[in-house]
Amino acid sequence: MKAKQRLSDLKVMSSDQLEQEVLNLKKEQFNLRFQRATGQLENTARVRVVRRDIARVKSLAAQKRRESAK
Incomplete structure (x- = not known):
């Protein structure tokens, strides 16, 4: 099992x-x-940690997409 994503x-x-x-x-x-x-x-x-990790990764991916669109 992985620990929380940094x-x-x-x-x-x-x-x-x-x-x-x-x-x-x-x-x-x-x-x-x-x-x-x-x-x-x-x-x-x-269960809670994984759910939050998913949100964290999706948020970062969206942020990268916005930055690359500029």
Whole structure:
């Protein structure tokens, strides 16, 4: 399991890398939801962390798109 994403690590990623990161986080989120539904989830706080990481990556990707449009 990955720890919370560091903003400095995300800022150096390209747009494609950020998109891939969102996909990876969404897969992890799906797996966590599945584990929670079947009663196998041990670290319930991870669901919240992953959700916030997705938002963080999407926000940074949108910011990069706005900067490149200028």
